[in-house]
Amino acid sequence: MNPSAKASVPVIRRLPKYYRYLRALKDAGVNSISSRELAAQMGTTASQVRQDFNCIGNVNGRQGIGYSVDKLLSILEGLLFGGGDHLPAILLGCGRLGTAVSSFIANNNNGFTLIAAFDVNPALMGQTISGIPIRPLDSLEDFCSQRHPQMAVLCLPRSGAEQISGRLVELGIRGFWNFSHYDLSVSYPDAVVENVHLGDSLMSLGYRLRND
């Protein structure tokens, strides 16, 4: 059994941050680090770091030396990126946000490969987005039955996301990177959903600046 299976969602959300810090340490030539030093850099506690590392496998720091940066990176890369085995993803919505998000996926080695993009706008057909041809939405069924994408990036308005998400779940999509304002997790509790609500984040910032 993968020891990572016991990691809770809050732990999982912290793993990319550990990964980023450890990459920076490796780039700076650091070979080992204590939970206390890592915690100080990340703004958390040494106890939290040790608990989190316990969840992801057999990671023991050595007294007086600390954790091996290479060993931690290798474990985290396996967990986060599946050892280089990219998951196939599709993009729904090729507007400005979809363009930026597709470029982000194409330029970052985050464990996914975008294999198709879909839109309803006839003017976009035949064009490409981050090197991928834009397809009409009515070719979605054919495409998914042939290529079996596992993740969908939703860069659509709320109504579009609401209309399409059930269809995507039926076509075998298991995960959503959701930029829309439609709360998928209420309707599809079995789907794995990461929401990026840019508007909510900006509103929270405004609230705190006005009321702090």
Place this chain on the structure above:
Amino acid sequence: MNPSAKASVPVIRRLPKYYRYLRALKDAGVNSISSRELAAQMGTTASQVRQDFNCIGNVNGRQGIGYSVDKLLSILEGLLFGGGDHLPAILLGCGRLGTAVSSFIANNNNGFTLIAAFDVNPALMGQTISGIPIRPLDSLEDFCSQRHPQMAVLCLPRSGAEQISGRLVELGIRGFWNFSHYDLSVSYPDAVVENVHLGDSLMSLGYRLRND
């Protein structure tokens, strides 16, 4: 005293979601809603909804009728957007992500107005981004002393964000919408920071799809 001052960060983070749901209810012609109905739509509990509304002011639901949608919207608009008084913001980094983010701010009424954009790339000078001229980074001090922006959007690489953030705090920037991988809150605990870590979100999604 503003009753909202007692709202904790987790409550503040939920307010935009309430706002979105209540807008959708109003658009659908709904005048009042119970905490139970609202909780069911949002995937939370009625008790959580009532506690949250207690934090934001004198919001009492009426037995058998529920909360007034209009009254809640009016309170939330005041808290989140300051009654239409937009806060001036600047963008640092005019690449692909900066372009998408600036367009998002320009096209959404989220309480901020982008008044300038800065970059170090000479090829971008004289060009515009979402209708705003791109300025050289060395004009930052002059601009801020004249126009007093309060929020900075960071669409820079980690190293660029690390270099510029202290300078921005000294120039009066109180809040950051941070798309970079630099963790500002460790170095500047007094700054109001909203992080949008797209890479982290994508990595978490990959982890959950591979290990769920």
